[in-house]
Amino acid sequence: MSEMIEIIVDDKTYRAEEGSLLIDLLIREEIKVPYFCYHESLGADGNCRMCMVEIAGQKRPQIACDTLVKSGMEVNSKSTKIEKVHTDILELELINHPVDCPTCDQAGECSLQDLYMDYGLHDAKVTIVDKVKHDKKVDLGSNVMLDQERCVLCARCTRFTDKITHTHELGIIGRGDEAKVSTMPGRKLDNPYAMNVVDLCPVGALTSKDFRFHQRVWFLQSAESICHGCAKGCNIYIDHNKMKYQDDVIYRFRPRRNDAVNGFYICDEGRLSYKELETNRLESMLYDGVVVDEHEAIAQYKSLLTQYQGRVSVVIDANLYSEEIEAIVAYAERIGAKVFAPLECYNDPSFADDMLKSAQRAANYGAIVKMGLETNMPSDAGLIINFNHPTHFNAEAEIHFSTHKQESNALLLPMAAFSENSGSLINEVGLEQWCEKAVEKNSPAPTVLSWLEKVEG
Amino acid sequence: MSFCFNDANVAKIEALKKRYPSAQALSLPCLWMVQYQEGYISLDAIDVIAEVTDTPAMEIYRVATFYTMFHLEPTTQKRVLVCKTLSCKLCGSDAVLEQLKKHDVLVEHVECLGSCGTAPVMQIDDVNYENLTPTKVDAIVEGLR
Amino acid sequence: MREVAIVSRKFAVENSHTLSVAQAHGAYKTLEKLHTLAPLEIIEIIKESGLRGKGGGGAPAGAKWALMPQESERPSFVVINCDESEPGTFKDRQIITKDPHLLIEGILITCYAVKAKHAYVYIRGEYAQYQDVLQGAVDEAYVAGILGEVDVTLHRGAGAYICGEKSALLESLEGKRGHPRLKPKQPEPEWYFGNPTLVNNVETIASVPFIMEHGAAAYRAYGTEKSPGTLLFAMSGHVEKPGVYEAEFGVSMMDYINHYGGGMKNGKKLKAVIPGGASTGVMTAAEADNVQLDYESLRSMGLSLGTGGMIVMDEDTCMVSVLKNLLEFYHEESCGQCTPCREGTGWVDKLVGKILDKRGSSEDIDKLLEVAETMNGKTICVFAPAVSAVIVSFLSRFRDEFEAAL
């Protein structure tokens, strides 16, 4: 590690590592400087020329993304002179841009829109009528749509496929103001992380087909959570919203930066896994395929428990929160049941890669291992009480606490999904992480904890 | 239709590989070879170049679209490059362009060809024709047949 | 005017591109002397000669050579810039066709001085027929064993003005798009695949054998104190005898045009001169009357000497259409990386187009200057600032013509 030194930005002193990038300091300290092309995970490219600052002793403004911090450096990011530079470059950025924010999906999440508001360019003095025309609807593949007219050619998306996934599907082709982002003719954007380019794109040029025009972003609420696609524990935002007279629903998962786990990204499969939380959910209590009320369900539950006294096994899904697992284990002890958390079924080497995706496809894998629960399959059980484990077990009788519908004549009891509850998870390398509750359904399914209260009450 | 370098080009590529620190440097030479061999650069050929140069095909494609002398579409017409930059313009390139309209050739307006002292100029099959006049243009284009 | 032929010495000799003729006229003579000197001694001589880069920038060559490591684990390279795409410039072409062995001799001296074993000559794609001549000379030199341990490889470009910019050239030579690189913070060599590399213009290197043969002082005997030696100045446009004629720095522009160019075509009056390639700005006839051809004189007028390729325009020339023509060039040739350049070149082209079509207003002129200011000093390479300076030079000298067109 290099020496920590002091530099002055806008008359305030900051500490930074000698030789680190000035723009990193500005971002970290939330000193607002406009930028498009720089991204912490992609490095500096220096093409947008927006991140200009004044540096004492330098004749011309310098780009912060290509400036190394030096002891005693004096930076000015706010002078009228530098603001004019920002405005002027922004104005150029806009001359071939459609400025169609009202119909743009990115509105509210667009650096360009933020900036031209900040810099008061809404009645832009852009006099050019014959803008360079490009394709507005290019289906790149992997759910990603490209509007070439909105693109500011920052090359974040192309650098992503070059430097992060090494799949090289995207590139800037052509030259000058005819340059545009494209795939090779007839080929598609096709890699397991493709949709990250939508988050990377600083403007509305890349949008997700999955999310396009479903919801204006400023209506969305975000909860901090962890993806349940595998044991990696990628940090996500759950973006959801409850519209008037409707239920609270999830519109998308987005990666949430965590340098210790997933950096800036998540895989597409994890990203799209939110859909499972909104489809095929078990909504009512069923016994023998028939809807029963809570009173009946609990009576049935208790009678099964009495009938199989001494031959009860409890099975736990490795996606439940640690707090839930602990409560279930304690409960099992009270009723004299054996506890099983079979892990075998989560193992999927075909899913794994050397980026994020783990072969262990259970979010709380680490907790099961840490608690030292029995991971073999239950055998010789009279009654199995299954807490959402995906495997079908052979037993004389079954009770399922389940988030999703299933073909079964057993007693089926709907339970809250992870997005409807909060709790902690331990990932495959033993890191403990917290998930906020995101969604408040109009008629929420009970959580594991409230079910336990009910059946013991 | 798939693309293959002919034997002469294969030998050339092998020789060139020894002349550069990295195979990627061969992308422009290879693009030229393809264009001379086939008349244009097909996507198949780009895939072959990608292999030869150990470079992603997309990178070769980006390169091919950057340089104006590479053609990604075939044409049956003769390509005539006419300089339209200042010295040629001052010395009558407009008349040359006008005259060429009367012929069945594919005219490409290009920037300064480095023949400003002998302007106006056009280039056909890598050869410059200088100090042009409309009559000269006719004679040269007729002579192509 | 004093006649001088340092680089153009063999231009008039029949078949001077062949090895035998070139050798009969003294080619490769300096190579014998070469090994009696240490590399650093040669760099010292080049420094003393005051030789300046002839690719347009005029950077001192010796200082650049001195940046090359004498000890290095990585191989060093020499790259010769024969992209020659600056409108109005057609001098390097004369060297590679009329005296290619002079260039090769220069390359060998340079490689010895900077300890490089391989030199590339990057030649613009449109020069295929001239490249063949140079290749023929290189082949002959190989066969004759003249190259010794050095390899010389010709590399053809494919139509991109920006590849003349040295870092873009190296990107292109690496097989990539010709995007100029971010500039280093301290003086350092260029890098070719991460190896230290020297980039010089054809004519710069072709001037080296003379200096080796006759010494630094002989070179300094020509030109001015700060712009020593000679340049293959050139003329095109409205002159009687356009062409390339070597002259020493510091000669008067009008003397040059009248002496070598035979004066104005059809006896017309001079209106304006672009002094050294399209990117050097424009001057009025009155200014041309009083200017000397050296870096400092042009700089003091807010213009540059560039490559010395003068474009001469007579009284009938419409300056609005001249600027439009140049802006079309820049619009076409911007590499498109930097926002101000990519978007700016298109915008200024369209604005001047509007004025030329008589659809312009005085606001368009203001806007033109405003955009020019945004393009100045904020980009990766000096392409955009050059466009900016061109616009400013036209408007500061011929504004009335633009206003008349509104």
Ligand SMILES: Cc1cc2nc3c(=O)[nH]c(=O)nc-3n(C[C@H](O)[C@H](O)[C@H](O)COP(=O)(O)O)c2cc1C
């Ligand atoms: C836009 C642009 C175009 C250039 N084109 C050429 C060129 O065609 N030939 C050349 O020798 N130098 C050209 N240069 C200058 C080179 O970057 C570089 O300075 C030169 O090759 C160094 O050689 P020298 O010092 O011997 O002149 C260009 C520079 C810029 C910014």
Ligand code: SF4
């Ligand atoms: S599509 Fe978006 S990310 Fe890609 S270059 Fe354009 S603006 Fe940048």
Ligand code: SF4
């Ligand atoms: S200034 Fe223009 S030519 Fe130079 S790097 Fe930027 S976009 Fe390319």
Ligand code: FES
């Ligand atoms: S962020 Fe610095 S130039 Fe784009």
Ligand code: FES
């Ligand atoms: S302007 Fe036409 S060749 Fe230079």
